Amino acid sequence: MNEFMKVAIDEARKGILAGDGGPFGSVIVKDGVIIGKGHNHVVSRNDPTCHGEIDAIRNACKNINSFDLSGADVYTTGEPCPMCLGAILWANINKIYYGCSIKENDSIGFRDEIFYKNLSISTKKMKDRIIQIDHEECKELFKEYAELNNKTSY
């Protein structure tokens, strides 16, 4: 599997085992090097904006001391929600490699699909920038999350 997606899955798994939030880990890569990573901390930080992608963007920006991630790509276990799509655009990230789809987020209890509908979002114009990879490995991660007990929903 893709080496960067493997790191994103490891980040996500660390997060769900710690009770930080959903099974969402993200890695920011520039010129073949990881410049930032993060995972969902909505529950542990009481921060509804701390999705994996946003945590990773903030980490990468801190590491390179810039608000501009031009030339970087993101690898993320779940297809980004509207908030994270917006964050990716503001950060000037180029390509989005994701594992599980928005519909699969829904199947494990997250509201992304409803929010896509609320805002009538279509990512058709960005189709060359949003690419699904390593679906099976990310499905396995989602299954691990679904089977955990005592989860806090958000």
Add this chain to the structure above:
Amino acid sequence: MNEFMKVAIDEARKGILAGDGGPFGSVIVKDGVIIGKGHNHVVSRNDPTCHGEIDAIRNACKNINSFDLSGADVYTTGEPCPMCLGAILWANINKIYYGCSIKENDSIGFRDEIFYKNLSISTKKMKDRIIQIDHEECKELFKEYAELNNKTSY
């Protein structure tokens, strides 16, 4: 003018004079009481995700020790970008009172309108929740920002 929008404008003005970022301040209100506020810090914190709305949501969540702002409204100087619309949905905020429009964000150098088009966003389904108020006062704030020298664009 609306007392909460006045606080949002004061937040935004504080931010632009400090060089923190764009003229965007936000206030979270629940049961008639301000529970959080914030302003854009994209430049000063090198954080492309730190828009006024997100800064205010994070502040409110910290103050009430929860990731759930159900029953709260947001007052914000500029119509929210796609990222902030998503953040508002995740935080379960009800109504969005804004001053200047997405088109006016564009006129002072911000890319919100392009991002709405990238994602084909329409807020029609949320029209009962997105309400423009105090336009003139927010236009004055935007004008102050436009006239500032030595701004950092993002």
